[in-house]
Amino acid sequence: MSAITVKDLTKKFGDFTAVNNLSFDIEKGEVFGLLGPNGAGKSTTMAMLSTMLKPSSGQAWVNGYDILRNEDEVRKSIGIVFQDPSLDEELTAYENMDFHARLYRIPKNERQKKITELLKLVELDEKKDNLVKTYSGGMRRRLEIARGLLHEPKVLFLDEPTLGLDPQTRNHLWDYIHRLNQEKGITIILTTHYMEEADKLCHRIAIIDKGQIIALDTSEKLKNDIGGDIITIVSSEKDNLYSVVESLPGINNIEVHDSSITIGLHNAEKHVAQIVNMASESGVPIDSISIHKPTLEDVFLHFTGRTIREEEATGKEQMRMMQRSRK
Template sequence: MKAINTTNLTRKFGNFTAVDKISFQVKQGELFGLLGPNGAGKTTIINMLSTLLKITSGQAQVNGFDVQTQKNKVRESIGIVFQEPALDGRLTGKENLDFHARMYGINKEERRKRIKKVLKLVKLTDKADELVDNYSGGMKRRLEIARGLIQKPKVLFLDEPTLGLDAQTRRSIWEYIKKLNQKNKVTIILTTHYMEEADFLCNRIAIIDHGKIIALDKPSNLKNFLGGDAITLELKKPSNKLKQQLEQKKWVKSIKQHNSKITLTTENGEKHIPEIIRTAEKQKTQITSVNLRKPSLEDVFLHFTGKTIRSQEAGQTEKMKRMRMRRVGHG
């Protein structure tokens, strides 16, 4: 049984198609990423899989249960951390967890044990009796992750788990996520628009743009798709002797020279650097610098969509800021 199985999953809002005939599978125990810019449709996918949003057409099963006809079965078997905080600020951290545990029908004794355990896991035991309104952004996020684990879900959805957190908190949340997936064998589906996050955490990544999957593979395969690493050599004096000799090597995929600069692409570039240096020394060509560049997912995204994830984002961030301002004004 697959943890997630979707066929032609589609959601329309009026005339706008937010998710367009998406089909993918996630295996049990996998850490699966949905990567794409804001507005690509990631959250809509999560909302449909977690039964919050109706499906326009197509099908989806979570843990073998249909999200349209077996909503309660799906709800029982998943945990979710939403993109925006979904906590009651007038309750304490512990009370938020208690509300959740009761909603899932967990008995008193078990409730007490599990709440204690998850609070310890996210290091919030000391703050458990404080009102959530007084929590920092990172603490709220940790509390939500803790809450998502109380019912011991088979599949955990994390919608932008580190959005808006500082680098240090982000690191520690990454550690929690890895630990959960490896130690507790929880299948995790996470959405993100941070390349390094997807790269660091996920077994497989689906790149989403405009409601469609444009690539789906392991991070390393996605990067290899671009032809591997780029090595740039700077020579002391312009000479094409080195280029001529390197061109003969089987592992060189392409090589170009521009004045004293040689650029070549190859897989596993770091393993070939010693050989390049040896070759240059033999023919008395002096190298002044070597630069190895691994392609990033950013490059992969650029390759598939023709634009960088950041340039797409500028517009979205502005919109979100305006929304926040409106909220503060009326809150």
């Protein structure tokens, strides 16, 4: 049985569809990523799966429990780290953990043992009596993860776990998440708009755009499906350039974007001179040309025609629409 099963899950806020007919399965012990820009529907999906938000239609099961019929069972079997801070800054780390453990009715002796173990796991045991308001962003995130593990959940939800953290702290936190999965076998579902985060942590990645899954597979498979190398050419006459290079032999795919063309093909280095000569003979200017191996950014670009950064502006507007609908 899968840890999570989702079938045709949909959420609407008035006329705005935040999540549109999602279907996927997450295996036990898997780290599964929902990758996409702000406003793509990632957090809304997490909110439905964790029973904080009721779907408009569709079904989902978490640890075998129906998210609509078995809300209490779902909540008992999951841990969650919210995108927004949820710690009490006027309490110490230990007090935050103790309060949370009491809510789950963990017996006193067991409670003290688990708190000590988890604070050691995230390397906060020496600062357990410090007020949370004195903690850095990375320390708070680690404490939230430890708190989410107190009741030994089978599935851990991480909503943008490293948002706003500096690169060094982000890498440190990635190590903790990887260890949790490897050592404790916890199924982890995380949302992110960081390509490197999804690449480093996730066994499989679902790329979400405008509430829909546009691609789902391992990172390597998604990148390999684009084919070979990627040549990116910036030109003020991209449409004319497309007409010139579309006949180039060996092309796996070619895409026209806002100010550039991307070409997927093998052994790109051998074709660069040919492309430059073809453009020059046709009088088409080339501003810049570069070669790289496919990335998840290229996958997103391939399926949507836009980079994930370009989608951010659209995503923020969608979030504002959703907030207005909620009001």
